[in-house]
Amino acid sequence: MNTFQKIYEAVKRIPKGKVATYGQIATLAGNVHWSRVVGYALHVNPDPENIHCYRVVNRNGEVSSAFAFGGKNMQISLLEAEGIQVENGKVDLEKYRWRAENE
DNA sequence: GGGGTGACGCGTC
């Protein structure tokens, strides 16, 4: 199991209508310090259809500005389509943050 | 083979 593979698995675990932070993904993948690798892993995103990278937001709940797969607006639209309210490019982590430890 | 960078996170100043 490669590091990237773990990250992808963690991202795929994010349920519909929920979002996860890079830190969450990094923790689920193995180490919280992999936050950078998580970003890079999603950057290469070999399987965007299965890897819902748009559900991953930074620690502030804000979508990545470098999300160039269709524009930041596209990511927000996808999140709203799942029932996630996005305000000013940010989501309410207190309400929409996926809590893996609660599963 | 070595060095620098990157869709980040957290602690400290």
Added chain:
DNA sequence: CGACGCGCCACCC
């Protein structure tokens, strides 16, 4: 409360 630095891993030059 805002800004800066350090740490981790993988990829590119």
